[in-house]
Amino acid sequence: MSSPRTRRARALPDGAGAARSPSWNIARDLDEQTELGAVYARDLIRAQLRAALGTCALVGLVLAGLPLLLSRVPELNRVRVYEVPLPWLVLALGVQPVWVLLAARHVRRAERVERDFTRLVDRT
Amino acid sequence: MAVAAALTALVAVLGMSTVLGSYGRRRTVRTTSDFLVASRGVTPLWNASAIGSEYISAAAFLGTAGLVLAHGADMLWLPLGATAGYVLLLALVTAPLRRSGAYTISDFAEWRLGSRAVRHTVSCCVLFIGWFYLLPQFQGAGVTLRVLTGAPVWAGWAVVVGVVLVLVVSGGMRSITAVQAAQFWVKLVAVAIPAVALLSLWHLDGGADPTAGAAPAFERPTTVRVQTGVTVEVPAEVRIAVNGTVDGHSHDGDRHLLTPGRHQVAAGTVLAFPAGAQVPHVEHLPVQDGGTWAMPNGSSVEHGLYGTYSALLGVLLGTMGLPHILMRFYTNTCGRAARRTAAMVPALLALFYVFPALYGALGRLYTPELLMTGDTDATILMLPQRVLPGAAGAVLTGLVAAGAFAAFISTSCGLVVAIAGTASQFLPKGGVASFRVGAVFALAVPMLLVPGLDSRGAGALVTLALTVSACSLCPLLLLGIWWRGLTAAGAGAGLAVGGGLAVVAGLATLFAGPRTGWPAAILTQPTLVVAPAAAAVMVGVSLLTRRHVPRRADRALARLHLPEEIVPR
Numbered sequence: 001m002s003s004p005r006t007r008r009a010r011a012l013p014d015g016a017g018a019a020r021s022p023s024w025n026i027a028r029d030l031d032e033q034t035e036l037g038a039v040y041a042r043d044l045i046r047a048q049l050r051a052a053l054g055t056c057a058l059v060g061l062v063l064a065g066l067p068l069l070l071s072r073v074p075e076l077n078r079v080r081v082y083e084v085p086l087p088w089l090v091l092a093l094g095v096q097p098v099w100v101l102l103a104a105r106h107v108r109r110a111e112r113v114e115r116d117f118t119r120l121v122d123r124t
Numbered sequence: 125m126a127v128a129a130a131l132t133a134l135v136a137v138l139g140m141s142t143v144l145g146s147y148g149r150r151r152t153v154r155t156t157s158d159f160l161v162a163s164r165g166v167t168p169l170w171n172a173s174a175i176g177s178e179y180i181s182a183a184a185f186l187g188t189a190g191l192v193l194a195h196g197a198d199m200l201w202l203p204l205g206a207t208a209g210y211v212l213l214l215a216l217v218t219a220p221l222r223r224s225g226a227y228t229i230s231d232f233a234e235w236r237l238g239s240r241a242v243r244h245t246v247s248c249c250v251l252f253i254g255w256f257y258l259l260p261q262f263q264g265a266g267v268t269l270r271v272l273t274g275a276p277v278w279a280g281w282a283v284v285v286g287v288v289l290v291l292v293v294s295g296g297m298r299s300i301t302a303v304q305a306a307q308f309w310v311k312l313v314a315v316a317i318p319a320v321a322l323l324s325l326w327h328l329d330g331g332a333d334p335t336a337g338a339a340p341a342f343e344r345p346t347t348v349r350v351q352t353g354v355t356v357e358v359p360a361e362v363r364i365a366v367n368g369t370v371d372g373h374s375h376d377g378d379r380h381l382l383t384p385g386r387h388q389v390a391a392g393t394v395l396a397f398p399a400g401a402q403v404p405h406v407e408h409l410p411v412q413d414g415g416t417w418a419m420p421n422g423s424s425v426e427h428g429l430y431g432t433y434s435a436l437l438g439v440l441l442g443t444m445g446l447p448h449i450l451m452r453f454y455t456n457t458c459g460r461a462a463r464r465t466a467a468m469v470p471a472l473l474a475l476f477y478v479f480p481a482l483y484g485a486l487g488r489l490y491t492p493e494l495l496m497t498g499d500t501d502a503t504i505l506m507l508p509q510r511v512l513p514g515a516a517g518a519v520l521t522g523l524v525a526a527g528a529f530a531a532f533i534s535t536s537c538g539l540v541v542a543i544a545g546t547a548s549q550f551l552p553k554g555g556v557a558s559f560r561v562g563a564v565f566a567l568a569v570p571m572l573l574v575p576g577l578d579s580r581g582a583g584a585l586v587t588l589a590l591t592v593s594a595c596s597l598c599p600l601l602l603l604g605i606w607w608r609g610l611t612a613a614g615a616g617a618g619l620a621v622g623g624g625l626a627v628v629a630g631l632a633t634l635f636a637g638p639r640t641g642w643p644a645a646i647l648t649q650p651t652l653v654v655a656p657a658a659a660a661v662m663v664g665v666s667l668l669t670r671r672h673v674p675r676r677a678d679r680a681l682a683r684l685h686l687p688e689e690i691v692p693r
Contacts, residue, residue, distance in 0.1 A: 041682035048685055049606055052215040059208050065431045067201070070420060077419045085335060087420045088315065092481040093201035096474035099207045103467040106215050110463060114687045121690055 044117045051109040058102055062095065126509050129522030130272035137310070137529045138287055145291045145299040166455040169279050170305050174470035174534075178640065179443075179469075180476055181208070181257070181535035182264030182501075183586040185311060185528055188477075190500035191583070192484025193491075194409050196417035198432065199484075203477040205436040207470045209443025214466035219459035220605045220684035227454060229447055229597055230544050236604045239676050245549055245619045247546050250447045251598045254543040256589035258536060260582035262574045264501065265532045270351065271502045272525055281574055283529075285567050288536045292544065292563045294557070297455060299687050300537040306687060307530035312476055314527025318508050318520040319479045322486055325511050331438055334485045335418035339411050340403045340492040345396065346525035348493045352578070353391045356404040356496055358382045359411055364401070368393025378623035397493075403499035408497035417488070427645035432648035435587075438666075442590030445597030448542035458688045476592075483507060501583075504528070540566045581634060588630035594651050599659040603666075605684055608677040614666030622658025626650060 070076055070087055078084040166174070184206070191199040197602035202249075217377075226232035234243040265284040266277030277604065291299050326332075339359055356498075362382050366375035369390035370382075386407065389395070397403075405411050420432075444447070456462040487494065490510045494500045501552040509616075544562030551558035568662060596619045603610045629650040646653055666673075674680070 012425055038461075038678050040684070041507070041678070041686060045606070045681060045685045053194050055215040056212060059211055059440075063205065063208060063436055064433070067420075068428060069428050081319075083333070085197075085418050087197060088200065088481065088485075091204060091420055092478065096207055096470070096477060097421070099211050099470040103211050103214055103470045104681070106211070107463055107467045110215075110219065111460065114460070118687060118689060 001093060025119060040117075040121065044113065045111045047117075048110060051106065054109075055106045059099075066090070066095070090105055125238075125515060125518040126521045127273045129518040130269075130525040132524035133522040134283070134529055137307075137526050137533065138283070140306065140310070141287055141291060141303045141533055144302040145295050145633070146277070158657075166301055166312045168456065168461050168465040168468060169451060169669045170301070171456055172462075172472060172661070173308040173466045174301050175449055175465065175469050176472035176476070177304040177311065177530075177534040178448055178452065178538040179446075179473065179535075180308070180311055180531055181586075182261050182528070182532055183583070184480070185226075185474075185531035186264055186268070186316070186501040186504055187260075187583060187586070188480035189483035189487065189503045190494075191234075192481050193299075193503050194495065194500045196412055196636065197388065197420035198428070200420050200481055201432055202438050202439055203473075203480070205439030206443055207473045207477065209440045210466060210469045210473065212440065213444045214463060214469075215450075217455050217601055217605060218449070218466040219463045220461035220603070221450060221492050222428070222453050222456060223688070224680075224684050227451070228542070228549075228603070229445075229450060230534065230546055232604070233600065233615065236674075237610065237612040237615055237678055238676075239473055239616070241615040242612050242616050242619070245616055246597070246600065247549070249619060249623050250546045251543060251594050252623070253445075253447060253589045253597070254539050254546075254566065255573075256585045256592065257448075258539045258543075258566070258570045259574055259577055261532045261536045261539070262570060263577050263582040265529070266574070267499065267501060268505060268525065268528045268532075271499065271505050272521065275618055278575075281571065283535055284532045285571060287533055288540055288689040289563065289567055291533075291537055292540050292559045296559065297541060298435060300534075301455060304534040304537060307534045308472065310530045311527045312472075312528070314523045315476065315483075315504070318524055319482050321516075321520060322507055322511050323482065326489070327484060332489055333414070335414040337381075338402075340488055340495060342397045342399060342401050342492065343489070344399045344662035346399075346415040347394060347396045348395045348496060350389045350395070350497055350498070351391060353389065353409045354498055355386055355388050356497070357386055357407055357411065358404045359402045360383050360384055362397065362401045364398070365396040366393065368395075370395075404496045408498075409495055409498070425643065430645050430652065433651050434645075434652035437655065438587065438591050438594050438649060438651035441498060441594035441598040441651065443593075443600060445593035446590075446607060447546070447593075448538035449599070451542050451545065452538070460687070480504075486511070498578075584630065588626070588634075591630060591651050591654070592623055592626045595626040595654045595658045599655065599662055603659070603662055607663075608681050609666050609667075609673055610677075611666045611669045611672045612670040613672065614662045614664070617665040618658045618662030619663045622654055625654045627643040629654070 010058055077085065081089055157318045171221045188199065188203060221232065224232050224235060226235050230243050233246040234240065262281045262284055265280035267280070269275045269280035269283070270277050285660045291303060353374065361384055363379055364382055365377060368375065369379045370380060370393060371388050426567045453465065454463040456465055488508055491503055491506045492567060494503060494506065504524050508524060511517070512520065540563050543566035544559050547565050548558040549564035599618055599622060600615055604615070629647045630649050
């Protein structure tokens with residue numbers, strides 16, 4: 001199904017992602033396509049999707065809201081802070097830190113979802 | 125003196141690239157894995173620097189400031205969309221894509237959907253996006269060298285093509301990772317230090333307000349040399365001295381009355397404007413008073429709010445589908461490292477994007493003649509000499525020149541690796557040899573096209589590359605990663621509709637005459653219409669061909685999302 005190059009590129013470097021060998025193995029379970037593995041995986045995907053959509057919604061809120069705000073309330077364009085027009089301050093300096101924070105928040109959430117999942121599988 | 129500084133900077137950047145490139149080569153045995161994915165040993169910060177570097181291309185380094193000078197605050201949205209694109213990339217794509225194990229998007233599409241046809245469609249999209257993006261890098265290098273040293277434009281192309289070819293062919297991904305990551309920090313310093321110096325000088329100079337007053341005017345008597353022939357719109361009657369050809373009449377240093385309206389200025393003409401004269405604008409640029417220029421609400425163009433939203437969406441989604449950026453995540457050790465890498469990129473880009481707007485604003489005060497010559501991309505390059513004549517200005521010019529060349533080289537390297545990786549799959553042999561052939565092919569095609577490209581066309585091509593990416597590869601990735609119901613037929617139909625419409629709209633804006641009203645607004649910024657349409661076609665056709673959902677779709681999705689410690693890969 002995959003090209004020889006992909007197979008080569010996919011080969012693992014030594015030691016990376018080395019698996020433990022539990023008695024019940026979700027990897028084998030998935031390969032054999034039993035119900036249990038699929039149910040587990042679906043739960044994880046749903047949880048990750050929820051986290052991702054939450055982050056997207058926040059990004060969308062800022063990106064959709066700001067242009068609308070500035071075009072509906074034109075007075076904001078004339079406000080000046082230290083003689084710099086307010087929109088310039090917001091667009092050039094104000095919004096980028098929001099993205100940095102959102103990115104950090106998403107990494108934490110996604111990794112928590114994965115940790116919880118790993119723990120759940122280990123317990124099973 | 126500025127010429128010497130610029131050439132020194134160029135030599136320094138080339139030297140640095142070669143040294144870092146060969147350092148990357150020496151460290152390990154050359155294997156195919158080294159060539160393609162730097163043996164996956166790249167740490168998140170190093171990889172994030174390389175990604176930031178790849179993304180800060182000619183368009184970002186030179187273009188953003190030029191766009192702000194030419195069109196005003198409306199252009200401040202683009203950097204926001206670009207950085208936000210990485211947040212979405214982090215949330216939706218990076219970790220699953222890394223875990224798929226696919227090396228290129230074409231490999232991903234074939235692995236996920238099991239169809240050679242879809243694979244080839246994706247490859248076509250990748251080639252188009254890559255070349256649309258590569259052309260402006262060459263064009264930018266040509267303009268930069270011409271503006272700074274007076275060299276012919278092909279000299280700049282030759283330098284970039286030569287360096288990129290050597291780096292990519294000799295060392296592959298490992299070489300260029302080192303070069304790109306180091307060059308990110310070069311670019312940041314190159315844009316930041318001159319900005320701080322220029323800002324202090326502007327303050328000492330009295331701190332004139334770029335947003336005040338009517339249309340831009342020459343503060344002091346200014347001599348403008350027109351390097352390529354232009355048609356300009358003269359706003360108010362002005363008496364100037366001309367040496368060269370205006371409207372077909374040749375002048376030899378005599379006084380000439382420029383009447384309001386359109387005038388043709390031939391290449392090589394020198395015009396001397398008196399202090400206070402309003403700046404003629406090249407025909408495609410709007411003449412804006414300070415207030416309109418400073419407002420970011422699209423008030424200066426028809427359907428401005430639609431334009432703002434569509435441009436934002438184009439950059440946002442387009443960033444998610446850029447093949448050379450996606451490929452970089454594969455050099456991380458695992459999905460988690462890829463995610464952490466993606467999370468660092470917004471911070472790096474946020475640092476960089478503080479500065480271009482500043483140059484744009486200062487450009488309105490100090491280099492308004494660029495609005496007449498149309499070389500607005502040269503704003504960053506011209507400002508240091510204009511504000512600070514003499515040796516100090518030359519040093520700062522050298523610094524920005526170094527940053528500009530770092531931008532051309534690192535972006536071109538990434539693009540060539542992505543194109544070569546995709547193109548080499550059409551060759552029978554595979555491995556390092558066909559990768560090298562692919563790299564030569566990747567550079568040869570744009571070299572044939574670049575002579576016909578002007579700076580306006582270059583800007584349009586970057587927009588086109590992002591639009592095509594947003595309307596084709598982005599929906600494919602999102603649906604492929606999160607929806608098990610995607611079928612090969614659905615993906616193929618969506619790619620054809622989205623990519624096709626985006627290219628048609630781009631070519632129509634480039635080559636067809638000017639339009640007005642909604643058709644113009646949609647053709648200039650089609651993303652808001654075409655991207656949802658492409659996604660809808662993918663979903664619709666997939667639902668119609670529901671029976672052909674790949675049987676292993678569930679397993680593929682599980683593989684994309686399960687962490688490495690559960691499913692080792």
